[in-house]
Amino acid sequence: MQINKLRGKELDQLFLGILSLKDLEECYRFFDDLCTINEIQSLAQRLDVARMLREGNTYHKIETETGASTATISRVKRCLNYGNDTYELVLERLKEENSTKVVEE
Numbered sequence: 278m279q280i281n282k283l284r285g286k287e288l289d290q291l292f293l294g295i296l297s298l299k300d301l302e303e304c305y306r307f308f309d310d311l312c313t314i315n316e317i318q319s320l321a322q323r324l325d326v327a328r329m330l331r332e333g334n335t336y337h338k339i340e341t342e343t344g345a346s347t348a349t350i351s352r353v354k355r356c357l358n359y360g361n362d363t364y365e366l367v368l369e370r371l372k373e374e375n376s377t378k379v380v381e382e
Contacts, residue, residue, distance in 0.1 A: 278361060295307070322343050322344070323345075323352075323353050324367070324368075325345075326343055326350055326353045327353050327356075328368055330353060330354055330357055331357065331364075331365070336350050
């Protein structure tokens, strides 16, 4: 893992802080304070690119719908194929959560 080079007190504090957030509204407020709008958009875009790649969409369609560059799409694809499987983990959990919400409504 590349991030192992950054492991330490500061990164632990950041991740524990994120894990302490109670709901979507707290996430919005925290990330608004923590990141620039462009940084937040880039993070959200990468997750959307991962979702679209997982669904089998072409680079062209992903580029058109998300505005992501081919470099970003390639990086996300590399992470999907050779990374830590966390895009899969998060996307699967989101899918499960969305299906649960549909059932509850």
